[in-house]
Structure formats: C-alpha cells, structure tokens
Amino acid sequence: MGQRQAAVDDTRQRVLAAARALLGDPSGYKAFTIDAVARAADVARPTVYYQFGSKTGLIEALCDDLAVDGRLDLAPAFSSPDPLAGLRHLVVGFAQFWASQRLLTRRLRALAALDPEVGLVIAARDERRRQALRVLIGRLADDPELSVTRDADTAVAVLLAITSFETFDVVAAADTSAGAPAARVGELIAELVPGALGIDPAKPRRLPS
Numbered sequence: 618m619g620q621r622q623a624a625v626d627d628t629r630q631r632v633l634a635a636a637r638a639l640l641g642d643p644s645g646y647k648a649f650t651i652d653a654v655a656r657a658a659d660v661a662r663p664t665v666y667y668q669f670g671s672k673t674g675l676i677e678a679l680c681d682d683l684a685v686d687g688r689l690d691l692a693p694a695f696s697s698p699d700p701l702a703g704l705r706h707l708v709v710g711f712a713q714f715w716a717s718q719r720l721l722t723r724r725l726r727a728l729a730a731l732d733p734e735v736g737l738v739i740a741a742r743d744e745r746r747r748q749a750l751r752v753l754i755g756r757l758a759d760d761p762e763l764s765v766t767r768d769a770d771t772a773v774a775v776l777l778a779i780t781s782f783e784t785f786d787v788v789a790a791a792d793t794s795a796g797a798p799a800a801r802v803g804e805l806i807a808e809l810v811p812g813a814l815g816i817d818p819a820k821p822r823r824l825p826s
Contacts, residue, residue, distance in 0.1 A: 712803030766815030
C-alpha cells in the first residue's frame, strides 16, 4: 500500500509539474487542456481525471500548490492585536506571494478570461481574499482609536482592488529601484490602505496592548 500511494503521489506531482510547465510556456498556456497536461506529464488522460476529478480540480490543486510554494501565510493578519497592522500584513503578504509566482499567476489570470473553468477557480480565490478583507475591516470598525469613514462594502471593494495581482503587477513593473521588489511593492501598496478606509494617517492612536 505504501508503494502504491507513493506512486500515486509521484504521478500527481508529475501532472502538477506538467501543468506548471504549460502555463510557463508563452506559446502553450492558451492551449491548456487536460489532454495537453496528460501528454506533457506522459500519463493517460483518465489518469489526470482520476487524480483531480476535473479540469477545475486540477486548477484548484495547482493554485494550492502555488500557495504552498509562495509561502502565503495570512494567519498573522488575523492574530495581530492591531487590526490595522493585520491588514497591512495581508497587503504585504499578498504582494510577496504575487512576486513569487508572478509569471504563472499572470498566465492563469489571462487564461481565466478565456476559459470559464479556470475563471471559476480564480473568481473563487478572489472571493476568499474578499472575505478575509471583510473580516479584517470588521475588526477595524470595532477599534475605538480608528475613525473609518468608508462604509464596509466600499472599503472591501477598494482593498480588493489594491491587493489584486493586477495592481501588484503594474506597480512592480514601474518599480525600477534596487533591493527586494516584493517588499518594496508591498510597502508602496500598503501606504494606500488608510486612504482606502478613509483614515487620517496623521491622526495619533494608541496601539493595542
């Protein structure tokens, strides 16, 4: 049983590696199909379905794999006693994640505009980010030291836009300075958070103990 499971796991990783390779190929990502992935992984088409259930399942697994590789960890955003600092962590965390998977993310999102199955997966991922932002904004509203003047729906919509891959990609392309671009871009985008919430950044506040 152990050997069989190891073989199954190995096949799964080969399929995911093949999917990554196709997305990384400028001429191949638009032809991203189960058949193309199976050929690249040197497995039968039914094997891909056995492993992932559907094309949607394959894309979900690929996104999970990219999140692990990109070390996307949002737990500190929710555990921080300072909700504004938590929101800042989320912004910077996503910038670092987008940077680590920039090419593949760009291709996935381009493919999402062409392929409804991929589009559904990407839309669901964006919805998770929206819900995370909504939770953090709810915590901000409960902070007596902050004066959030935006309504929650507007704040979530604006923050969803500024934490998007598209925003990161545009800002990163314009940032020609030396150093760690992901950290720089994350900090630049994080500077937009108070404005998105309608908070006066110059107003003093006591940090939570």
